[in-house]
Amino acid sequence: MTSFVIEPQKPGDAAAIEAMLDASFGIGRRVKTSYRLREREEAAEGLSFVARDAAGVLVGAISFWHLRIGGDRVAALLLGPLAVHPGHQNQGIGLALMKHGLAAARVLGHGLVILVGDAPYYARVGFQPVPEGQMMMPGPVDLRRLLALELKPGTLAHAQGLILPPHRVI
Numbered sequence: 001m002t003s004f005v006i007e008p009q010k011p012g013d014a015a016a017i018e019a020m021l022d023a024s025f026g027i028g029r030r031v032k033t034s035y036r037l038r039e040r041e042e043a044a045e046g047l048s049f050v051a052r053d054a055a056g057v058l059v060g061a062i063s064f065w066h067l068r069i070g071g072d073r074v075a076a077l078l079l080g081p082l083a084v085h086p087g088h089q090n091q092g093i094g095l096a097l098m099k100h101g102l103a104a105a106r107v108l109g110h111g112l113v114i115l116v117g118d119a120p121y122y123a124r125v126g127f128q129p130v131p132e133g134q135m136m137m138p139g140p141v142d143l144r145r146l147l148a149l150e151l152k153p154g155t156l157a158h159a160q161g162l163i164l165p166p167h168r169v170i
């Protein structure tokens with residue numbers, strides 16, 4: 001078992017995180033629609049965390065990004081990427097990173113988080129499928145994998161339409 005701590009990402013972590021994402025997702029990750037939503041954007045302030053093992057080696061990472069949804073431009077966060085180094089998976093690190101990140105997002109006052117991922121895994125922290133037809137992504141995605149978690153009750157119902165980065169308008 002890996003013993004690990006979770007702490008805020010430091011500027012010097014970027015290269016190790018990129019290498020870990022390539023190892024976990026494969027380099028095809030760069031063509032995904034979620035990746036495109038993050039392109040040329042800054043990660044949400046105070047919401048990028050890493051997991052380090054006892055020797056200080058980076059073994060996992062999570063970040064969140066700002067989004068706007070639909071004509072009302074409802075604010076939301078995009079969760080991801082979340083990755084755990086292949087040598088350290090299935091030891092609770094991914095779940096711990098998610099719980100830590102979501103708790104921090106709550107404290108910062110964010111109301112809604114969405115992501116594209118495997119429902120059975122993300123259901124462990126409360127994510128549920130977005131009702132069919134409620135949201136669209138600006139690129140190819142399996143909409144059955146589009147999941148949402150309300151941090152403030154009632155936010156999901158208002159988030160209807162196209163999901164875009166914060167500075168892009170329809």
Ligand SMILES: CC(C)(COP(=O)(O)OP(=O)(O)OC[C@H]1O[C@@H](n2cnc3c(N)ncnc32)[C@H](O)[C@@H]1OP(=O)(O)O)[C@@H](O)C(=O)NCCC(=O)NCCS
Pocket residue numbers: 024025082083084085088089090091092093094095096116117118120121
């Ligand atoms: C997905 C990922 C972040 C999970 O992190 P992790 O630290 O390995 O996971 P945890 O230890 O927190 O949770 C492990 C549990 O989740 C389950 N699980 C892991 N990935 C899953 C998935 N994609 N779908 C369903 N269940 C999954 C495991 O089977 C395990 O179940 P158990 O507790 O019943 O044994 C990590 O495996 C990873 O980086 N994978 C490669 C990148 C990737 O595929 N990401 C996309 C996820 S949609």
